[in-house]
Amino acid sequence: MNDPTTRVLLIEDNPGDVDLVRLRLVESLPNLEVDCVQRLSDALASLERETPTLVLLDLNLPDSRGAETFRRVREKAPQVPVVVLSGQADEALALKAVHQGVQDYLIKGDFSGKRLEQAMRYAIERQSLARSLDMSRKQQLEFKNQFLSHVSHELRTPLTCIHQYVTLLLDGLAGPLAPEQGDHLKTVLKSVNQLHAMIRDLLEATRAESGKLRVEPRCISLAKLVEQAYAMMKPTAHAKQVGLELGLDQRIPLVYADPDRILEVLINLMDNAIKFTPADGAVTIKACMQQTDPNVVYVSVCDTGRGIGPEAKSLIFERLYQDPDSVDNNRSGLGLGLFICRELIRLHQGTITVASEVGQGSTFTFTVPVYSLAKLLLPVVTYRGALRQAFVLVEVELKPVSRRPMGNWKEICETCLETLRRCVYLDKDLVLPPMGSSGTSETFFVVASTDMQRSGIMTTRIREQLQRVANLEGAASLTITTCPVDLSPISPQSSVEQQVEQVADCVSGMVLQRLGSEPGEQARQKPKQQRNNEVPRRRK
């Protein structure tokens, strides 16, 4: 405090009080520099310019009163210690101030110069202590996360070795095995796979905690994804003699979601459901629309297991939660699965909930946002408040010429999409966001405000431009098809918004039909049967 550079910002509007405080400060601290402002706005401006050693703050200023005053000062300069000098002895307000990080609360006229000097000195000390605690907490968290991510990486190396040798033996590559030996090795492999899944969850949870979990939403067919998850889990359910049923609404709209991540959530929920359902029970996976919210699709996984008690229900999505009654709790995992699910659904702006009663089974339901084509279409399909005359849907399909996996395929597709965007008129044509086929071929769609007759000019332009894209020649084959959008069901009486909705419905119907009409493609994407409970991993 005797440091001559110690500078105090006194925020006080009453000239008498200013003099009093100055007098007391000078009396005990002659080297102190005191700046005085009368309004909160001036104080905030001053804090913006430079950082004082300490702030002395009156709460009732011409432009701010009470709790609001210290809230704003703290917000502006969280690192500066604040001592409130109040005219009123209000214990509740004082407590509130301390909760918000104010270091002390003194009543005017109630303290000597010595007492004020002490209060200021302690305030500075406490503030610096709080700061270093906060920093070390952050450092520890960062250190913990780095450590976990390092550990999960290091654990993989010996695990890979175990995995390799066990599969070598199991596949008979080191000589024939007696049946019993084979059975034992299968048990080893099962445990290896469980360990693998745990390591992965550990890394995912660490990412979720440090905000590094990412999703890449695209416009995808949820129905296809649900079917894929169903096919992947069928063997697991079958092995446990649990029935697996699929209930898909006839017309699920396209959704805006990350296919890999939603699949991960689905698999996780289904795996849990099967795990907690006894033999001869059933697990049902459903996707449907509900009238309560047309902007989301509800996906639910319902089992006939033993259900979840009310207490567990409120905790089940928390990190590290373990069901205390779990029958086979020696193998219940890390308790991270549902936490990761919740974080992934959150990143999709969705919600995940559970409905359950003990003995009645459980239903986990999550929402996935519907991809709203109408919102995107509105500005391009209307002109001066009315629907344009005619539209066509242009489908641009890229198929790699070679079957060899190409590292730069994704890049080629991105370049093509960019080029495609440059080929259209932004005010009347729309290149739809990429569709979800994560397989090898890629399809782009353009809704163009033109008729079939005139669309030829556009498709020629697209073809020329895309063929010019470096790498495309020889790398991919290009197919362009054009289809008129049928406007006959659109009623001229309805509002323009409704008309756009109808056009959007029609277009998404066409897109869905296109994407669904590729049985070959779908078959290729269907994952093959996983070995022995092997945790499904993301497909490359």
Next chain:
Amino acid sequence: MTKHKILVVDDDADLVRALRLRLRANDFDIATAGDGYAAIAAAQKEHPDLIILDLGLPAGDGFVVLERLQNNDTLSAVPVIVLSARDPQANEARALKAGAAAYFQKPADNDELLNVIQTSLMETVVKLPS
């Protein structure tokens, strides 16, 4: 038809031994290298048809190897499959950009790995510039 030759680059000798056994059983010839420097030397000497490459390597890590392979006229056409314990979120895109044909995180599924090896070898198309 002559056997395809695969160069396995990994500093974990035990893993290399297991991969050698598995790949031999699938009718491949195998060459191996335990570090980045040896990887380049082996690639030039052995003329492999495909390379399986770890990323965390002594004497020049996997990315250095990828870069040197890409800058070599004869070797840039050899497909490289990365097989690493490293997190794909941080490394996959970078590896593919550097010229790898595929990225597998350890432990990888054997069938999937063999599938990608087969499809990569089946193609005689000259590797595209990336």
